Amino acid sequence: MDKPNTSAGPLIEARDLTFEVGSGAGRVNILRGVSLTIGEGEAVGIVGPSGSGKTSLLMLLAGLERASSGSLSVAGRDLAALDEDALARFRREEVGIVFQSFHLVPTMTALENVALPLEFAGDEHAFTRAEAALKAVGLGHRLTHYPGQLSGGEQQRVAVARAFVALPRLILADEPTGNLDRATGLAVMDLLFDLREKYGTTLILITHDPALAARCERQVQVQDGLIAADSAADAARQAEAAE
Known part of the structure; x- marks a missing residue:
């Protein structure tokens, strides 16, 4: 397998992103002006309390939700300018997502689950590539097993293989160890970081766990819908002060 295509400049450019949703009490501001630049190959841990806007930010980056205002470019594409079909192609070509609750199709085998995005893309080698991906995550002996026949850790490994x-150039992981015990969660995270290193993929990890976020070279804290801290910005300020 080759590494994802890379290009000069940042992979993600977000400027003054806002995200509002309706509720019985009126409009709720979830993101209130988020600006963020992430380069090719970076590993970024995004932390913050529940309800701070972390998952909403991930949904915008994945093109699963649309920003209420602001601009967002991912992999050179202006997501606001894409219709739903173009957004689906964008996700298929550029993004892999690992959810907390696995999101596997229960009526499909592990092999079929992993092959699914390739089949949607019309890849005639979908099942050969899916088998290789499952072997890479240590599940070559579970190809024909259904999700209900797999442990939680095995299901998340299938999800990582599918991602x-x-x-893709970008992997988005939303609390990937949230439904796993500590030992299994650490094993899944080791796998995630090993694959990210192998393929040079940009990784954005949403987590409540500061120790997991610390495995990324950059940490961003989201609070009340805003970027409260960014280790990259802090490092830049320290470098300027030292000059």
Whole structure:
């Protein structure tokens, strides 16, 4: 497998992003002006309390929700300018997502689950590539097993294989260890970081756990819908002060 295509400049450019949703009490401001630049190959841990806007930010980056205002470019694409079909192609070609609750299709085998995004893309080698991906995460012996026949850790390994199988430039992981015990969660995170290193993929990790976020070279704290801290910005300020 080759590494994802890379290009000069940042992979993600967000400027003054806001995200509002309706409720019985009126409009609720979830993101209130988020600006963020993330380069190719970076690993970024995004932390913050529940309700701070972390998952909403991930949904915008994945093109699963649309920003209320502001601008967002991912992999050179202006997401606001894409219709739903174009957004689906964008996700298929550029993004892999690992959710807390696995999101596997229960009526499909592990092999079929991993092959699914490649089949949607019309890849005639979908099942060969899916088998290789499952072997890479240590599940070559579970190809024909259904999610209900797998442990939680095995299901999340299938989800990781599915996220990486198309070699996307961006992996979004939303609390990937949230439903796993500590030992299994650490094993899944080791796998996630190993694959990210192998393929040079940009990784954005949403987590409540500061120790997991610390495994990324950059940490961003979201609070009340805003960027409260960014280790990259802090490092830049320290470098300027030292000059």
